[in-house]
Amino acid sequence: MSECDCCLHCGACCRGLLIEAYRLDVLREPRLLNAPPNNDSLTLEDLKDDDKCIILALPCTFLGPDNLCSIYPTRPNICVGFEADGEHCRQVRQEQGGDGGQQVKDERR
């Protein structure tokens, strides 16, 4: 989920993509460590190894029933960098039963 208004009623990427969280992400948002399925298995110390990351659950634990990210200001970098209305956004919307991007355009009118 990025910073586009069109994301507010969507959440398809948060339901359909595996999200990786690295040490920097955890330093900014410690709740990532005890979120399932990691449940504190990997610690901040373990994540000093740049190859290691935690994978968030599907759908993401932090996606609220309102399709908003409950940790939006401190969400992982991969979420920050996800391009709304980009190729992957359209693809995951389609996979999640959306319209593959047409709705994004409609919501911007």
Ligand code: SF4
């Ligand atoms: S799939 Fe696209 S439009 Fe939907 S929340 Fe993610 S970035 Fe936003």
Ligand code: SF4
């Ligand atoms: S952390 Fe927030 S933006 Fe990232 S996948 Fe989870 S709910 Fe979506």
